[in-house]
Amino acid sequence: MSDDAAHISRPIRPVKAATNSAEWRRYKDHLRAWKNARLEKQLDNIQAEELSEQQPSTSSITTSQTIKGRSYTLSIALPASILRNAQSNELRTYLAGQIGRAACVFNIDEIIIFNDDDQDETSQEIDHNPFSASEQLIRLLEYLECPQYLRKQFFPRQKLLEYAGLLNPLDAPHHVRTNEYWFYREGVTLPLRPAYITLFCR
Structure with missing residues (x-):
């Protein structure tokens, strides 16, 4: 966006009684330029917001990959x-x-x-x-x-x-219900018969 378009002020509508077509044409051209400048400014703001949102997300992904839990016991x-x-x-x-x-x-x-x-x-x-x-x-x-x-x-x-x-x-978190699926579930091995064991885990 050019600096000239950024500083365009809102045009003043001419008096209805004025019949000069050149004045109305100048007003419409000025109004069109002002609307375009306002639209470009809004688009620039949207792009800046998108860039600012993308940068923290990438950094949060990298930090979440490096964090492996607490380094202390409470x-x-x-x-x-x-x-x-x-x-x-x-x-x-x-x-x-x-x-x-x-x-x-x-x-x-x-x-x-x-x-x-x-x-x-x-x-x-x-x-x-x-x-x-x-x-x-x-x-x-x-x-x-x-x-x-x-x-x-x-x-x-x-x-x-x-x-x-x-x-x-x-x-x-380790109290997993019967209808819940997780990466692991606690269980206990029980002797079923001699030389056999069974895993009890619901």
Whole structure:
């Protein structure tokens, strides 16, 4: 676009009473040139926007190819006594489920459970249960992390998981549903017969 066309001002329409055809012709020529200049300016703006959109996309493609995930591990440490604030096994199970869901939402890689009690680990203070708070919290979090279709194989019926049915599913990326397809799916190999194995994976 030429510099002359870029600085063309909008023409002033002549008075209707004027009958001079040359004046009207000049007005129409000026109006046509002004419209062409405005159209060229709009096209230049569109081309500039397209170029600016293409450049970040190519750079984002190259950066996405080089990024391979986080170079660090995000861990949190929780005291085992956090379950002692709950009054019943149902509430303790629900509390452990909320901890697991929060850790999943914030992309926590590792949960460290430490025993901060001065009491003996085998004490039966929690509803006279013969297991410790740290053991219960660890088992509940392990149960939550396991995909639903593998829990029967890894976790038999036990007192620690008495109210595991109250736990809400994490819906984590590795918890693939039966109607979902992904590059891989977690499974477990089970002995079927001597010298034979079977792969259990839904």
